[in-house]
Amino acid sequence: xxxxxxxxxxxxxxxxxxxxxxxxxxxxxxxxxxxxxxxxxxxxxxxxxxxxxxxxxxxxxxxxxxxxxxxxxxxxxxxxxxxxxxxxxxxxxxxxxxxxxxxxxxxxxxxxxxxxxxxxxxxxxxxxxxxxxxxxxxxxxxxxxxxxxxxxxxxxxxxxxxxxxxxxxxxxxxxxxxxxxxxxxxxxxxxxxxxxxxxxxxx
Amino acid sequence: xxxxxxxxxxxxxxxxxxxxxxxxxxxxxxxxxxxxxxxxxxxxxxxxxxxxxxxxxxxxxxxxxxxxxxxxxxxxxxxxxxxxxxxxxxxxxxxxxxxxxxxxxxxxxxxxxxxxxxxxxxxxxxxxxxxxxxxxxxxxxxxxxxxxxxxxxxxxxxxxxxxxxxxxxxxxxxxxxxxxxxxxxxxxxxxxxxxxxxxxxxxxxxxxxxxxxxxxxxxxxxxxxxxxxxxxxxxxxxxxxxx
Numbered sequence: 004x005x006x007x008x009x010x011x012x013x014x015x016x017x018x019x020x021x022x023x024x025x026x027x028x029x030x031x032x033x034x035x036x037x038x039x040x041x042x043x044x045x046x047x048x049x050x051x052x053x054x055x056x057x058x059x060x061x062x063x064x065x066x067x068x069x070x071x072x073x074x075x076x077x078x079x080x081x082x083x084x085x086x087x088x089x090x091x092x093x094x095x096x097x098x099x100x101x102x103x104x105x106x107x108x109x110x111x112x113x114x115x116x117x118x119x120x121x122x123x124x125x126x127x128x129x130x131x132x133x134x135x136x137x138x139x140x141x142x143x144x145x146x147x148x149x150x151x152x153x154x155x156x157x158x159x160x161x162x163x164x165x166x167x168x169x170x171x172x173x174x175x176x177x178x179x180x181x182x183x184x185x186x187x188x189x190x191x192x193x194x195x196x197x198x199x200x201x202x203x204x205x206x
Numbered sequence: 207x208x209x210x211x212x213x214x215x216x217x218x219x220x221x222x223x224x225x226x227x228x229x230x231x232x233x234x235x236x237x238x239x240x241x242x243x244x245x246x247x248x249x250x251x252x253x254x255x256x257x258x259x260x261x262x263x264x265x266x267x268x269x270x271x272x273x274x275x276x277x278x279x280x281x282x283x284x285x286x287x288x289x290x291x292x293x294x295x296x297x298x299x300x301x302x303x304x305x306x307x308x309x310x311x312x313x314x315x316x317x318x319x320x321x322x323x324x325x326x327x328x329x330x331x332x333x334x335x336x337x338x339x340x341x342x343x344x345x346x347x348x349x350x351x352x353x354x355x356x357x358x359x360x361x362x363x364x365x366x367x368x369x370x371x372x373x374x375x376x377x378x379x380x381x382x383x384x385x386x387x388x389x390x391x392x393x394x395x396x397x398x399x400x401x402x403x404x405x406x407x408x409x410x411x412x413x414x415x416x417x418x419x420x421x422x423x424x425x426x427x428x429x430x431x432x433x434x435x436x437x438x439x440x441x442x443x444x445x446x447x448x449x
Binding site for chain 2: 007009010011023025027032034035036048049050051052080081110111112133187
């Protein structure tokens with residue numbers, strides 16, 4: 004049974020190493036608002052900002068070009084730069100949407116990107132960064148089923164920006180926002196599948 | 207704290223002017239995350255007080271020279287809206303009172319938020335008093351705690367605040383505007399409920415040592431209700447979609 008826990012709520016009466024908790028006077032307390040199942044690995048956060056890791060796929064908007072380096076807006080407070088490698092030749096215009104991989108995070112503040120790829124046309128939506136993993140699903144199940152049923156090209160950035168194009172784009176967008184709203188419920192992949200199928204039949 | 211020829215009768219037949227008992231709070235209602243664009247937010251109604259609170263961050267500290275390489279900096283702004291009050295409290299712009307309250311509220315959250323997790327960054331807490339009726343700083347702290355929890359920033363505890371004071375010989379909880387203006391003493395305090403750590407304690411007027419100790423105990427007893435309301439508000443924001 005998963006429960007909502009709040010900051011300062013006691014999780015265990017002995018010191019334990021659980022994600023997103025702290026130990027004081029031999030007891031373990033939660034430090035965030037999240038979902039916790041007894042004897043699980045950690046408290047799953049319900050809200051929060053994005054913390055970048057290397058190899059994350061992100062979606063962003065090109066802001067400006069300085070020499071050969073592009074400044075990208077990832078909805079992150081620090082600087083985000085796309086630095087071309089030896090054999091890369093990028094030619095992006097400001098305002099274009101790109102997909103990229105994080106090569107390096109310096110001091111938790113500056114993000115260096117690589118493997119930039121232009122995403123032409125389509126539209127971009129934003130979901131809360133802590134809900135992105137649910138949009139992707141375990142082994143991509145959730146996002147693959149949305150792609151299959153709506154026939155939409157979707158690129159999910161772990162920073163919370165999602166780009167999509169073609170197919171039944173309205174339905175795909177609605178489904179993603181539905182996942183975001185109901186991210187903390189169980190059996191979501193199945194219920195989204197039903198939702199998508201009933202919606203496609205009725206149209 | 208007052209006297210003067212116009213002092214109204216604050217205790218009538220053992221009850222207060224609005225019919226409450228001495229240890230009774232005004233009704234409190236909290237809505238968690240009403241705002242889309244803020245990182246975390248809360249709206250609180252405490253009697254006639256109406257408070258909106260928004261939290262941003264952690265983000266890059268600005269101006270740069272204020273950044274601390276070992277921990278996050280908390281910035282707090284308490285502000286009364288120009289239409290919030292009948293008297294001159296509500297004039298717009300930062301004034302002596304707003305600056306002071308911003309400082310003490312900032313110190314409350316410096317002791318609760320785990321600032322060490324975000325070195326070199328800044329967390330912003332904005333408290334806007336839309337309508338004031340006595341005890342706005344305690345309402346602001348209570349709302350800001352909920353807003354910080356909805357933003358996902360790690361905290362040791364979910365603090366609340368409550369004011370205690372003295373009317374004549376009666377220790378009294380949660381003053382409204384008239385009581386605030388004419389009572390003998392007023393003591394707002396903020397408390398972390400997990401171990402009853404006191405995070406803010408101010409006092410106007412005079413209290414004896416025993417009265418201070420009794421007052422703190424009275425605030426802690428009343429605070430159990432406030433904590434319950436805060437927790438229910440946070441859970442309600444998610445449980446609505448669980449079923």
